Amino acid sequence: MPELPEVESVRRQLEPALVGRRFERVVIDDGRLVRPNDPAEVAAELQGERVAAVERRGKYLVVRFESGRALLIHLRMTGNLLHLPGRSLPDDPHRRALVALDDGSTVAYRDVRRFGTWLLLEPGEVEPYLSAKVGDEPLDALFTAARLGERLAGRRTSLKAALLDQRTLAGMGNIYVDEALWRARLNPLRAAAGLDRVELRRLHGGIRAALEHGLARQGSTLRDYRLPDGSGGSMQDEFRVYGRGGEPCDRCGTPIARTKVAGRTTWFCPTCQPEEPPQAARSSSRRPSRSSRQSSV
């Protein structure tokens, strides 16, 4: 599934193509995209809208119109948006929607697995909807290590589960959570609320570094991820742990382990990311590390 670096890479290419343009004609071929709304009605509502901005919140693309309405696009597993110079498009059995823009170009939405969603919201509905669904933006200047500590305080889940929760931090999924935890040298099963100040700083830095690395490579091309110009990202060639079970850790050479945490396949280095924090392991044998495993798997 596209995560923050992938969705932000799409946004950066889409923004210059869309801002200032009017949706001249809209066709929605797949009712699943807009359900429970009627696809013909949504298409008719979108026609004539002029784009004021293309933003991102978490994994949502937010196309804001001059009218104050916004179209929230979630790519889910395999959705992608292609920007094509003209009106004549190659046949594509997975195309679900089309937007003809007033400069003669076309945006085509394709989605093999059909989990993606388009939601048109009225002015005034947009912020409440987003703030209920997504938490802090991890690349925001206001997002500090102390703020991360506040977001994790009181959580009774594993670190991995807490970071996957979009209401804690917006935009991280299975890939970048594993990459961030490796960078922070923290085990995915550690209790989310149990980090000390030094570990919070490491995690904060690890999250940002993992996301920024992904952004610099324009995301990772797994499954059907494509940028609007049809190209892909290259982050998949530079993963430190994700999908690398059995390969040596870049830091210490230990084979990367594969396990399941919070219901998701998880990769980590057993040496760099020990299950217990080093001092706790030395000073106490009563620390209940087993209970955190049970509560999070």
Ligand SMILES: [Zn+2]
């Ligand atoms: Zn290692």
